[in-house]
Amino acid sequence: MDKLRDFLKSWPGRILLILCLSPLALLGIESYFHSGVDPNQIAQVGDASVSLNEYQSAVNNRRSEILENLEDASLLNEDVLHEQVLRGLVDRALLEQQAKKLGMTVSDDTINRLLREEAIFKDENGNFSNDLFATFLRQRGMTKDQLFAEFRNQLSLDQLNASIVGTAIYPMKAINQLIDLQLESRKVWLHRFNWQDYQQQVTVNDADVKAYYEANKKSLKSPAMVDLAYIELTPEMIKVNEVTQQEIDAQYQSFKQELGLSDDRQISQILLTGSDAKARADAIKARLDKGESFAALAKAESDDPSGESGGAIGQFNPAVFGGDAAAVEQALSGLKVNQASKPVKTQFGYQIFMVTSEGSSQVPSLASVRDEMVKRTKAYKQQTLFADKVTAINDLAADGFGIEDIASQENVPLKRIKNYQQDNNTSALSQPAVIKQAFDEFVIQDQSVTTAIDTGKSTVWVQPSRYRPAKTLSLTEATVKITQVLKQQKASALALKAAKDMAAKIKTEADINKQGISFQALGDTNRQSPLLSDKERSLAFSQPAPKNGVAAMASQTEMGATLIVGDAIKTQQQSQLSAIEKAQTAAIIRDNLGQDQLQDYLEYLRVIHKVEVNDANMASAQGR
Structure with missing residues (x-):
């Protein structure tokens, strides 16, 4: 298992994992592509096609991946899912054709070398094992040629991807500046002006409503x-009050299977048959209770061939007893070594059992877990x-x-x-x-x-x-909604004016307490402060403070307006990232830029390669 885990972390392993498990990864969508043009296609992409089966398989795989991490299945948006899968499959087809056009390929020698380096294919002496490799292919239902073809295709796409994503440039100087910005802090005082406090000061007339309606008529709709x-x-x-003993026994068996437990105690039996079987069984049980040897009685009285060996029948096997297995197991439950059971009526006659030795598995008895069962x-x-x-x-x-x-x-x-x-x-x-x-x-x-x-x-x-x-909506139907919107807009404008007027009066920290309103002192605040909204965080660091003074900044926000006062901006030099951390940050930033470049490149490929989607097949695949 460790070898398999290590293999999946390697380049070939990741490629195979992408091919098999990640149908929406941009360069690893859908396991195996069929050659030729499928008449039941979803899309034609240049010279290639996306088949209906391929599309449906990718949708099912992606849906399964999402649902594994989604607690509420109803939150899955099927329309978005289908759209993303189709785009991913089209993108892959575009990149595959471009990789071939550019001559990006990988030789068999390279693939052989990569596979031979994998521990999963090495024997105990560290040598490549053809047997292990053959087993790997057989378990996945693949031939060597199929595996090589998929690896070659995927590695070619990796080359093209690297040539686009890996060329993104973002100077280290700019990265250092970006990091420094995140380390900035300043003392902040905050006051929010709620637009609702100003709505009594505004009026909305019919002309205002009509003008807004004419300008925004297309967006003023009643929902379906x-x-x-x-x-x-x-x-x-669903109320369940009673359960039967048979149902409890079935769950007990399932419980043991889940725990990997089996009753491996060694048991012996005495079987009595015929019309007087019960009477004989009761008599033998009485003799056993008085201390007579089980093995001797089995040899003398048992009607089963096992009596010749003292009644030994090995481990308890429920399959032997069929519908009587639960009754036999109940008789064996709780028995200690060398303790005989009561006679049990089975399809074979009357049987008495004895545990002759404990097994290695400690199976809890049904009685001990009955409440749970x-x-x-x-x-x-x-x-x-x-x-x-x-x-x-x-x-x-x-x-x-x-x-x-x-x-x-x-x-x-x-x-x-x-x-x-x-x-x-x-x-x-x-x-x-x-x-x-x-x-x-x-x-x-x-x-x-x-x-x-x-x-x-x-x-x-x-x-x-x-x-x-x-x-x-008609003007009449939309009037109430428009009136509320205009009231909020006008009240927010008044709130912003009040915030700006107050900001103009604040030049020093001492001026903050002279304004007749209460400010919230946030103390040293950085750009990641959860006490501020996104817009407020941007506002808080939008202006430097003058020497020996403070900067007072006002801006309209969702709730009306916000006034923020800040002192001098400081950079926390002691918290600077290490060289390694800076390099990692740079890699993340460049990768994000590279992904943007890749999307631009895909848009270019969509222009030079004709992409046609079969809307009828798409609708059918989506169950419409």
């Missing part, structure tokens, strides 16, 4: 809306019943039942939301996945019930009605 009826289901809504069984049963109910509701929705009928039949509360908005939705169902389904063209047209939608916290089904598309 529906009335939404929905049902919501969670596992906790009962909870586990109830949880499992709850999830199973929940899944069954989800399936049942999906079936009813597919059969055309309305949401009210489904709620009644499945005994689930029916809920409603009036004026459910497509944009700026703040309702109880504001998740993108729900909004997408509620405003799906076919769902709205048929007024049908959607399939199950996972919101992360629950599963919901929605049925929209009374669809009202987005439309431009």
